Amino acid sequence: MKKEKILIVDDSEMNRSILTDMLCDGYDIVEAEDGLQAVATMQKMRAQLSLVLLDIVMPHMDGFGVLETMRANHWIDDVPVIIISAENSSTQVERAYELGAVDFIARPFDTLIVQRRVINTLLLYAKQKQLIGMVEEQIYEKEKNNDLMIDILSHIVEFRNGESGLHILHVRTLTDLLLGYILKKTDKYNITSDDISVISTASALHDIGKIAISESILNKPGRLTPEEFAEMKKHSAIGAEMLENLPGYKDEKLVRVAYEICRWHHERWDGRGYPDGLSGDEIPISAQIVALADVYDALTSVRVYKPALSHEKAVEMITGGECGSFNPLLLDCLREYSTQIRTALESSSIADAKDRKLQSITTETMKRVGGSASERTLRLLDKERVRNSFYAAITEVIQFEYTPYPPMIALSEFGAKKLGLQENIVDPAHDQGLARLLGEGGWEYLEERFRETTPESPQVRVDRVLSYNGASRWHRIVAQTLWTTDDVPRCEGALGIVMDIHDAHLKMEELSQKAARDSLTGLLNRGSAREQIELRMADDPQGHFALAEIDIDDFKKVNDQLGHMFGDRVLRELAQRMKHSVRSSDICCRAGGEEFFLFLDYNDQIESTVDRIYKNLCFEIDGRSITISMGVALSVTEGAFYDRLYRAADAALYAAKQGGKHQYRFYDESAMRDTLQGARRAHPDVMPEEDKPQK
């Protein structure tokens, strides 16, 4: 048999150890050394926990905090808590009880007392769990069977019969009890617990055929005439027929059972009943039992034609054969469990007499079951968890769950091992391991991303470098936040996975770098240079930037005279010289053909810098002298806008060429305005949108 699991929460290792030694023979022990750890453990394995032994005075989160968390999450409904604190002030103990603790074991611990208390509490809760399970089962069946309709139907009948409203309930209660008892006696009827629920529910319909019987016969105070009695007897067949004609429901188990009960609840064991004169076990067991229950309740109730008889008298009459013959096994049950039956019926009438209290009890129960996590849900969740961790284990995925209250991350076993972290990270904002993994501000960033989600768009995707095992690699974190179904949804946390995308990421980066660069010189191409320049200026709009546009003088002639191979060498040499003339953070670009540009930031002395660069970029190669023309524009005069800078540099370059090449010029607005207009016409692609002709 599987051992029950007990969680021991105490900050003193010795106290945990003493309790563990006392209990480890009979139970599986899980330990937690403070309240936060306890909550984390419960979050993970609550469905498997049978009991919590809880200390009060602890660091991080004390026992009261644990109890409050358990209450807020309704865990306390399923997992009993025994307080084991050295606290003996009565107010503290009282507070623990108020918060839902079930028992208190004072120190010093006594082996026998601890073991006994644990067993008692477990037994009590096992019973309670069983009861909850039963109630839920019934509610589940009830819902499925659309019990409300049955209630309404059967009460219409009762109303017409002038009965108290208790008849249906009594028949049902008795049917339920007798089914249980007969199940103990024999298995020849193949009744499952599921069947019991269906049969007792269907029992409520046994008299629906009476709807078709005239009220004058139904409520006649005196004896019925033979004709009237013959009319009355028709109700069983009529009821069965009504059910048979229910469109669409014929194959429902409930309808089939109700049919049996309606038609044959006036049959008798010896074959002298109606309408079909069946005998013995030709009569379905459901109908046999309802027949007995029907007779019993008729005897013990007041009718227009008779007073109520006592329980004892009724049992005596039925077992004595005064009300027709019944299955001897059933009569045995009635005799044997007479006392229990009387008690059960008495309590059911009390519950019901006060204006259909049953209904409200059921509603209450449903609320309870619906509000807290029911056993069924817990089981499902547990199964889900097992399944998830199985998949996680075989697919080697790092899985995590995050809850904001209390803040905690639970990693899958594989994930924790892989990342070198604890499986449960309490208070992630202050966890050093997590900070090392995610880097400075990493957790805050993730948390912010979680906060930005909504129930409609709960996904989060973050690519980030994670550092563990001495390496830093790109990872993708994909998560989904979870929301309550309240009117105003509340975020209850998130679950997600972490994937290593390092290789794919590098590949992508390499590809985009390749696309961004000119293949001959390795310099950036125009598009990506423009992007980076814009980024740089947006980062620091007040910065001092210079853009230099460069053209190799008479490059066409060089190409024509010395061939393309030589031309390419010239381009590569210039590119190298450009790179070496500026800092690595500056931007060098081959815009196309023999056109290049440079983008740099400077503090002062731009004139001498430009002069130095210009001289560097005129060179000799294989005895051939190569010169350039260069136009420079500054952001301090033109503003930190790419288009403007580019146009100005272009205009300056144009002026330099006009001035005889082999020189550089700074853009000078008054001197070059006309040239600027010319440049605009020559380079429509750098014109701002509003200047372009409308198509």
Place this chain on the structure above:
Amino acid sequence: MTLQECYAALGGSYDEVLGRLRSERLIQKFVLKFLDDGSFELLCRSMEEGNAEEAFRASHTIKGMCQNLSFTALGDASAELTESLRGGSLDRANAEPLFARVREEYRRTSDAIRAFRAGLEQA
């Protein structure tokens, strides 16, 4: 030194603890473990720093352990200190003498356990 003698030396009740834990082996295990517990160091540090809350917790833990092990003398001393520290404020005039007693009893207790352990190691 037997376990009984150790209990006598530290002012505890061996009969009482045996009645509860029912196994000499277990008692010995926990008694030896007592030396590994850091609560006393934490108590000294917190008293020094004037951190009443932490001191309360540490003293409370010592009290609980002593109750479980029937270390009566240290248990009583730490119980009194615990009560004086309850509520999170440190009243030195009141707490210092109680703390001094806890220190004194802790030394007696740990000396006795060390002597007992030394005897075990020789044997």
